Amino acid sequence: xxxxxEQVIATLVARxxxxxxxxxxxxxxxxxxxRIRMTVRADMVNGFGTSHGGIVxxxxxxxxxxxxxxxxxxxxxxxxxxxxPVAVHVGDTLTAIAEQESVTNKLGFCNxxxxxxxxVIVGHFRGTVYRTNRAHFPSDAxx
Amino acid sequence: xxxxxEQVIATLVARxxxxxxxxxxxxxxxxxxxRIRMTVRADMVNGFGTSHGGIVxxxxxxxxxxxxxxxxxxxxxxxxxxxxPVAVHVGDTLTAIAEQESVTNKLGFCNxxxxxxxxVIVGHFRGTVYRTNRAHFPSDAxx
Amino acid sequence: xxxxxEQVIATLVARxxxxxxxxxxxxxxxxxxxRIRMTVRADMVNGFGTSHGGIVxxxxxxxxxxxxxxxxxxxxxxxxxxxxPVAVHVGDTLTAIAEQESVTNKLGFCNxxxxxxxxVIVGHFRGTVYRTNRAHFPSDAxx
Amino acid sequence: xxxxxEQVIATLVARxxxxxxxxxxxxxxxxxxxRIRMTVRADMVNGFGTSHGGIVxxxxxxxxxxxxxxxxxxxxxxxxxxxxPVAVHVGDTLTAIAEQESVTNKLGFCNxxxxxxxxVIVGHFRGTVYRTNRAHFPSDAxx
Numbered sequence: 001x002x003x004x005x006e007q008v009i010a011t012l013v014a015r016x017x018x019x020x021x022x023x024x025x026x027x028x029x030x031x032x033x034x035r036i037r038m039t040v041r042a043d044m045v046n047g048f049g050t051s052h053g054g055i056v057x058x059x060x061x062x063x064x065x066x067x068x069x070x071x072x073x074x075x076x077x078x079x080x081x082x083x084x085p086v087a088v089h090v091g092d093t094l095t096a097i098a099e100q101e102s103v104t105n106k107l108g109f110c111n112x113x114x115x116x117x118x119x120v121i122v123g124h125f126r127g128t129v130y131r132t133n134r135a136h137f138p139s140d141a142x143x
Numbered sequence: 144x145x146x147x148x149e150q151v152i153a154t155l156v157a158r159x160x161x162x163x164x165x166x167x168x169x170x171x172x173x174x175x176x177x178r179i180r181m182t183v184r185a186d187m188v189n190g191f192g193t194s195h196g197g198i199v200x201x202x203x204x205x206x207x208x209x210x211x212x213x214x215x216x217x218x219x220x221x222x223x224x225x226x227x228p229v230a231v232h233v234g235d236t237l238t239a240i241a242e243q244e245s246v247t248n249k250l251g252f253c254n255x256x257x258x259x260x261x262x263v264i265v266g267h268f269r270g271t272v273y274r275t276n277r278a279h280f281p282s283d284a285x286x
Numbered sequence: 287x288x289x290x291x292e293q294v295i296a297t298l299v300a301r302x303x304x305x306x307x308x309x310x311x312x313x314x315x316x317x318x319x320x321r322i323r324m325t326v327r328a329d330m331v332n333g334f335g336t337s338h339g340g341i342v343x344x345x346x347x348x349x350x351x352x353x354x355x356x357x358x359x360x361x362x363x364x365x366x367x368x369x370x371p372v373a374v375h376v377g378d379t380l381t382a383i384a385e386q387e388s389v390t391n392k393l394g395f396c397n398x399x400x401x402x403x404x405x406v407i408v409g410h411f412r413g414t415v416y417r418t419n420r421a422h423f424p425s426d427a428x429x
Numbered sequence: 430x431x432x433x434x435e436q437v438i439a440t441l442v443a444r445x446x447x448x449x450x451x452x453x454x455x456x457x458x459x460x461x462x463x464r465i466r467m468t469v470r471a472d473m474v475n476g477f478g479t480s481h482g483g484i485v486x487x488x489x490x491x492x493x494x495x496x497x498x499x500x501x502x503x504x505x506x507x508x509x510x511x512x513x514p515v516a517v518h519v520g521d522t523l524t525a526i527a528e529q530e531s532v533t534n535k536l537g538f539c540n541x542x543x544x545x546x547x548x549v550i551v552g553h554f555r556g557t558v559y560r561t562n563r564a565h566f567p568s569d570a571x572x
Contacts (some may be wrong), residue, residue: 058197
């Protein structure tokens with residue numbers, strides 16, 4: 001029996017130790033879309049005292065993975081890029097919205113926008129996935 | 144009195160809580176160059192059981208920050224991109240080499256290559272910084 | 287006397303020999319936004335017989351330049367990235383929409399989507415500009 | 430009978446109308462590598478009177494295509510990014526060196542550096558290809 005996108009995402013999140021460390025909360029997720037939230041902590045800063053760029057990237061990358069994997073088959077990231085318009089600070093609450101904008105047989109192209117609690121964009125992310133045929137739940141593959 | 148690149152990097156690393164969480168070890172760093180190392184742990188995996196893409200990005204981003212900030216003035220990341228040729232696994236030891244390839248008055252352009260313990264490239268990263276006039280050590284600014 | 291965005295764009299287009307070679311037609315342009323059109327010709331193909339990737343990039347880059355320069359001061363491209371979901375063919379009519387999504391004192395971040403005549407996305411482009419203080423019309427600078 | 434990399438490149442170049450318009454000259458090309466040259470003309474400028482960013486991108490993209498297709502099977506660009514450290518002017522002679530740095534079963538990752546006649550880097554380009562099984566010469570496929 002096939003799994004719903006909600007079940008797929010719930011399982012991916014449960015297995016995703018780093019997203020848990022980040023404190024990622026899934027607000028909404030379906031095939032080709034996700035919306036997630038986290039709050040920046042003091043152990044996430046870089047040497048300048050602001051959020052490490054890797055935190056904003058990682059958060060966007062999680063939204064990207066959820067949106068592109070919700071259909072139940074494994075999509076793996078090939079390329080990703082990010083721009084940082086403004087700095088992120090400890091205590092900021094971030095929201096990421098991932099939208100898969102085009103899909104081909106083998107590839108998916110996804111845009112992710114990260115905003116802070118003032119609705120200011122703090123990260124513009126784009127990612128490309130390679131779409132495998134491998135099911136996240138082996139039992140789904142046989143249906 | 145001005146600080147050496149080694150002192151600047153040591154201070155940046157000491158303040159960089161997230162690089163410490165990653166377990167980043169600075170092997171070599173000078174103006175425009177850094178070489179760092181870390182080992183991937185079980186709390187760094189994504190929902191597929193391999194290293195979260197954000198870990199490889201964050202590690203490369205730290206190498207990038209060290210290379211572009213070693214001269215003692217603050218350079219902040221504007222844009223970065225990464226490609227993931229092969230998956231990274233728990234237990235892998237990663238080495239990143241960052242090289243600033245061109246510098247203008249206001250901008251710096253840096254290449255970072257991340258390899259695993261088998262010398263296989265697991266991340267191709269490029270980043271662009273905006274070079275401010277702000278000294279990491281206020282006392283340096285007055286010299 | 288200051289120039290309107292329409293006058294700025296008209297002047298930029300008139301000077302832009304390569305956009306003219308491409309056959310770029312400006313459908314709409316204002317501060318932070320542009321919509322342009324072109325048709326792919328036989329002299330724009332690569333060695334595979336489809337549109338050279340540089341044609342789609344160049345077209346998107348023109349839309350990006352118009353959107354980020356319409357206010358009358360020079361913004362120059364620092365970084366740009368593009369993804370190619372599907373091939374473009376001779377005879378295809380392309381439309382690009384550029385939207386500047388965030389602006390800081392010194393930087394602007396712009397998204398450009400290129401579609402063919404079937405409304406299929408053929409290029410996802412992002413670009414970052416450095417915003418100078420230099421006026422496109424020296425007389426504007428003195429106002 | 431199989432074709433040599435030199436024969437493959439010569440055929441790609443002969444078919445590549447846009448690279449011909451650019452005036453691309455192939456100095457060296459083999460599997461995973463190419464070095465090419467061109468001179469910027471007055472019909473390649475943007476609205477600011479310098480080389481259109483699309484010219485530098487297109488030139489790098491041609492080097493990328495030659496390096497990643499020399500083995501005789503079709504590799505198509507998925508994603509590419511470019512940074513522009515300094516402006517390019519009419520009359521500048523550009524040289525691009527493309528090096529494929531990693532290859533997997535389905536993907537190839539290539540770095541291209543573009544320099545002007547003063548050996549100054551004017552473009553940092555990276556591109557990712559999807560490696561198909563399709564031969565450029567159908568007769569090669571049957572061997």
